Amino acid sequence: MTAYQIQAEGLRKRYGKTVALDGVDLSVPAGSVFGLLGPNGAGKTTVVRILATLLRPDAGTVRIGGHDLARSPREVRDLIGLTGQYAAVDEDLTGRENLTMVARLLGLPRAEARRRAGELLERFDLTGAAGRTAKTYSGGMRRRLDLAASLIGRPRVLFLDEPTSGLDPRSRGAVWDLVRALVDEGTTVLLTTQYLEEADRLAGRIAVLDHGRVISVGTPAELKRAAGGRTLDVRVTDPGRLADLERVLAGVAGSAPTRSGELVSLPVDATVDGREALDEVLRRAAAEDIAITEIALRLATLDEVFLALTGHDAREGAAA
Amino acid sequence: MTGVGAAGHPRGVAFRRGPAGAGLTLAWRGLLKIRHSPDQLLDLTLMPISFVVLFTFLFGTAVAGDWHTYLQYVLPGVAVQTAVFASMNSAIAVNSDVRTGVFDRLRSLPIARSAPLVGRVLSDLVRNALSLTVVFIVGAILGFRTHGEAGDVALACLLVLLFSMAMGWVSVLIGLLARSPESIGGFGFVLILPLTFGSNVFVPAAKLPGWLQVWVRVNPVTRLSDAARGLMLGTPTGNAVLVSLLWTAAIVAVFAPLAVLAYRRRS
Numbered sequence: 001m002t003a004y005q006i007q008a009e010g011l012r013k014r015y016g017k018t019v020a021l022d023g024v025d026l027s028v029p030a031g032s033v034f035g036l037l038g039p040n041g042a043g044k045t046t047v048v049r050i051l052a053t054l055l056r057p058d059a060g061t062v063r064i065g066g067h068d069l070a071r072s073p074r075e076v077r078d079l080i081g082l083t084g085q086y087a088a089v090d091e092d093l094t095g096r097e098n099l100t101m102v103a104r105l106l107g108l109p110r111a112e113a114r115r116r117a118g119e120l121l122e123r124f125d126l127t128g129a130a131g132r133t134a135k136t137y138s139g140g141m142r143r144r145l146d147l148a149a150s151l152i153g154r155p156r157v158l159f160l161d162e163p164t165s166g167l168d169p170r171s172r173g174a175v176w177d178l179v180r181a182l183v184d185e186g187t188t189v190l191l192t193t194q195y196l197e198e199a200d201r202l203a204g205r206i207a208v209l210d211h212g213r214v215i216s217v218g219t220p221a222e223l224k225r226a227a228g229g230r231t232l233d234v235r236v237t238d239p240g241r242l243a244d245l246e247r248v249l250a251g252v253a254g255s256a257p258t259r260s261g262e263l264v265s266l267p268v269d270a271t272v273d274g275r276e277a278l279d280e281v282l283r284r285a286a287a288e289d290i291a292i293t294e295i296a297l298r299l300a301t302l303d304e305v306f307l308a309l310t311g312h313d314a315r316e317g318a319a320a
Numbered sequence: 321m322t323g324v325g326a327a328g329h330p331r332g333v334a335f336r337r338g339p340a341g342a343g344l345t346l347a348w349r350g351l352l353k354i355r356h357s358p359d360q361l362l363d364l365t366l367m368p369i370s371f372v373v374l375f376t377f378l379f380g381t382a383v384a385g386d387w388h389t390y391l392q393y394v395l396p397g398v399a400v401q402t403a404v405f406a407s408m409n410s411a412i413a414v415n416s417d418v419r420t421g422v423f424d425r426l427r428s429l430p431i432a433r434s435a436p437l438v439g440r441v442l443s444d445l446v447r448n449a450l451s452l453t454v455v456f457i458v459g460a461i462l463g464f465r466t467h468g469e470a471g472d473v474a475l476a477c478l479l480v481l482l483f484s485m486a487m488g489w490v491s492v493l494i495g496l497l498a499r500s501p502e503s504i505g506g507f508g509f510v511l512i513l514p515l516t517f518g519s520n521v522f523v524p525a526a527k528l529p530g531w532l533q534v535w536v537r538v539n540p541v542t543r544l545s546d547a548a549r550g551l552m553l554g555t556p557t558g559n560a561v562l563v564s565l566l567w568t569a570a571i572v573a574v575f576a577p578l579a580v581l582a583y584r585r586r587s
Binding site (some may be wrong): 049052053054074077078080081082084085086087088089090091092093094097101102104105106107133149150153 | 341342345346348349352353356357420421422424425426427428429430431435
């Protein structure tokens with residue numbers, strides 16, 4: 001028995017003079033979602049391409065489902081499914097034909113291939129469009145078809161490379177639901193994303209990748225804690241009282257509040273008791289008759305974590 | 321929500337198909353495309369029609385005195401030319417598979433590494449057969465008549481098809497190496513023009529300047545045209561059939577492995 005479904009050690013890859021991966025280690029427990037988080041150019045796609053047997057690393061070893069990727073790529077391919085960054089569907093074929101083709105390639109007999117294709121079309125809400133060629137599909141429909149294609153073979157390990165980039169919020173939510181459903185059924189999912197919210201919502205564990213290196217690994221909560229304190233967010237009813245509120249907050253924790261719109265945020269470090277800080281703010285605001293519409297003490301967002309870890313924004317390219 | 325994932329469903333590995341089965345499935349894919357985009361069919365038929373009509377009337381009187389006599393000479397060669405031109409479609413199709421990520425999907429499946437390429441070459445074989453049929457139909461309408469034995473005519477068609485398949489491997493290699501579909505055009509023409517026009521397809525080698533004759537005589541398209549002409553018209557072919565087959569085999573032996581290598585390397 002292997003506890004880890006995906007195990008990568010010391011992955012290195014360079015393209016000419018550019019170092020894409022500079023020693024990446026990953027361990028993903030079976031039946032979990034693992035998020036690979038990082039800006040463009042951090043090396044996320046390179047990791048996925050190596051794990052999905054599309055690219056050979058210059059150094060390092062990978063075991064998937066207990067199989068050594070370099071020695072038994074075929075056994076690994078039996079276990080995996082891949083949805084890349086671009087919807088890999090044949091535009092000249094219908095949705096149904098795309099799925100049937102993959103099913104036939106995986107060795108399903110004709111009737112069973114059609115049945116499996118129908119099942120997934122249904123699941124992905126594509127039955128109505130099944131007879132149309134994929135070039136008539138919207139971006140979201142293509143993405144769904146692509147996802148469906150990667151699930152034809154009931155993969156034990158699913159790689160999703162930025163599965164929701166370019167999708168509208170509703171489609172994004174649908175992909176999230178699907179990932180959760182798959183994991184409930186025992187699939188192991190490794191997904192890359194530049195959306196911190198996505199990693200936060202889906203992944204049990206996250207590795208933050210920057211310049212080809214894992215700079216931090218942990219649960220979303222651990223990462224947030226590690227990146228330092230919490231933030232006290234307070235919103236006022238009357239914008240005219242913002243300056244007063246800032247003064248009140250500064251007096252509570254001794255740190256400098258920041259303002260965005262009607263929201264004032266105050267960093268709170270670990271030495272301050274959160275409960276007391278909240279009480280104190282409410283008391284002082286009431287004393288000065290400042291009406292508060294919203295108040296919350298929250299952990300750092302992953303955006304803030306990313307900034308703290310890398311010194312640059314998550315969306316910024318890793319150009320340096 | 322159920323029924324999508326892996327739970328309780330051991331993957332049907334027992335059904336796994338060999339390279340031939342996967343190749344056939346992918347060839348089927350290539351042919352389905354024709355059904356869904358009739359413009360592809362137009363492509364497959366218009367080119368041969370225009371080749372036959374254009375070259376017969378463009379060069380007919382100038383080269384042979386009258387186009388009718390010329391048609392007998394030129395048609396087998398035009399068939400070869402059509403096959404070579406048509407084989408370049410593979411490059412564009414392969415390149416688009418690389419760009420759209422379809423090849424990535426195929427490469428992540430537990431199928432033979434050569435299957436996508438085999439599928440491509442097989443489906444293009446069918447398409448090329450279609451184009452050749454059009455060449456002969458248009459030729460027959462204009463008055464082309466074969467004088468060879470039926471078996472010889474069939475052999476001529478087979479030779480041309482096999483050669484188009486061999487050139488298909490060259491084309492697949494180009495498609496895998498090309499950075500963009502635009503660069504394929506340039507690549508293809510640099511290769512195709514000397515092969516097809518620098519041959520005896522349109523003008524007998526004896527009428528050409530000496531330096532050009534040297535190239536024309538070694539050009540495989542010349543030898544294949546000699547073979548096709550001889551077999552169809554019932555004239556002697558010398559060693560042209562054998563040499564054509566050797567060329568075909570040599571091109572496959574060199575370019576099929578190179579294409580598979582490029583496919584494995586492509587990342």
